[in-house]
Amino acid sequence: MSWSEIIGQPVAVRQLQNAVKRDRIGHAYLFYGPAGVGKRTTARIFAQTLNCLESGTGDVCGQCRSCLQSKAGNHPDILEITPMGTSIRIQQIRDLSREALFRPLAGRHKIFLILGAENMTLEAANNLLKILEEPPAYVVFILTTTANLRLLPTILSRCQQIRFAPLTVQAIENYLVQQEAVDPVLARQMAHLAGGSLSEAMELRQEIQTEKSLREAALEMLTQMGEEDSLAALLRFKPWEERSQVKLLLQVLGLWFRDLMIWQKTAEERLLVNQDRLDLIRRHAHLWKQADQVLSLIQDARQKLEKNANIPLLLEVFLLELFEYRGGLVSASRSRGPL
Numbered sequence: 001m002s003w004s005e006i007i008g009q010p011v012a013v014r015q016l017q018n019a020v021k022r023d024r025i026g027h028a029y030l031f032y033g034p035a036g037v038g039k040r041t042t043a044r045i046f047a048q049t050l051n052c053l054e055s056g057t058g059d060v061c062g063q064c065r066s067c068l069q070s071k072a073g074n075h076p077d078i079l080e081i082t083p084m085g086t087s088i089r090i091q092q093i094r095d096l097s098r099e100a101l102f103r104p105l106a107g108r109h110k111i112f113l114i115l116g117a118e119n120m121t122l123e124a125a126n127n128l129l130k131i132l133e134e135p136p137a138y139v140v141f142i143l144t145t146t147a148n149l150r151l152l153p154t155i156l157s158r159c160q161q162i163r164f165a166p167l168t169v170q171a172i173e174n175y176l177v178q179q180e181a182v183d184p185v186l187a188r189q190m191a192h193l194a195g196g197s198l199s200e201a202m203e204l205r206q207e208i209q210t211e212k213s214l215r216e217a218a219l220e221m222l223t224q225m226g227e228e229d230s231l232a233a234l235l236r237f238k239p240w241e242e243r244s245q246v247k248l249l250l251q252v253l254g255l256w257f258r259d260l261m262i263w264q265k266t267a268e269e270r271l272l273v274n275q276d277r278l279d280l281i282r283r284h285a286h287l288w289k290q291a292d293q294v295l296s297l298i299q300d301a302r303q304k305l306e307k308n309a310n311i312p313l314l315l316e317v318f319l320l321e322l323f324e325y326r327g328g329l330v331s332a333s334r335s336r337g338p339l
């Protein structure tokens with residue numbers, strides 16, 4: 001592990017490295033920001049840096065005994081607390097408090113990473129507060145959270161808050177191409193779909209790899225729907241009934257119809273995400289004339305999916321509605337609520 005592994009968080013990295021360089025280490029840090037943007041990785045690297053026997057520059061040496069233990073995840077003075085089930089319980093914080101009384105064995109600091117701190121029960125949070133008020137001099141807490149406003153104000157006020165920003169599309173795209181050797185066209189799509197989260201992008205990549213054919217199958221379905229006046233194409237798509245599959249399908253379709261809409265309005269290739277399928281975009285722009293309305297339909301279905309809708313029913317209704325948009329045949333008077 002090293003600081004260079006952290007992508008797209010220059011401000012947070014600079015703040016933390018400066019603290020190490022100036023030897024001004026706080027007792028408690030709160031890393032907050034969306035999921036999948038590097039909070040946990042940064043917490044681990046920061047902890048490694050604090051206990052690196054050769055650190056002084058703000059970086060890690062990567063070679064000393066302490067670094068080797070950190071990298072292996074078995075440093076005796078760096079402890080991670082994560083939710084048991086859905087919450088971090090009072091017993092975990094009691095154990096932590098007891099452990100904090102023992103001086104570090106190997107490093108300079110005894111460091112507790114509390115990952116997903118918003119999941120502390122109220123009792124656990126109140127218990128943590130006691131030790132946050134008067135921590136032993138060698139103790140450093142690093143809390144990470146996606147929901148800082150769900151923490152007690154009294155905890156927030158005792159932590160130095162470090163913001164982690166959503167990653168840019170470009171940062172995710174670069175990472176996927178350079179570090180993960182993902183095909184550039186695919187990387188671009190993934191980066192657009194990931195909503196600023198690298199972990200989301202990696203998950204999508206996994207899903208795309210296991211179901212490589214999903215986009216092609218979806219596009220084939222659209223082509224057939226557009227060209228045939230039958231539901232046969234739709235029925236071939238029925239097996240996609242798992243939540244994750246439907247989610248991915250809606251994302252893929254969302255990007256596709258976004259491209260169609262942009263093409264219909266601007267005919268500018270450089271604005272398209274699916275640049276490897278220009279021919280098909282041109283064809284579909286004729287088959288699916290109301291791309292903007294289909295986008296609303298997709299948006300609608302995505303919201304319903306988030307609300308734990310009945311997946312098979314959701315998919316069936318969605319595909320039937322989608323089917324009616326082929327060729328731009330839907331009349332304006334058709335009632336399906338606000339678009």
Ligand SMILES: [Zn+2]
Nearest residue numbers: 052061064067
């Ligand atoms: Zn070291």
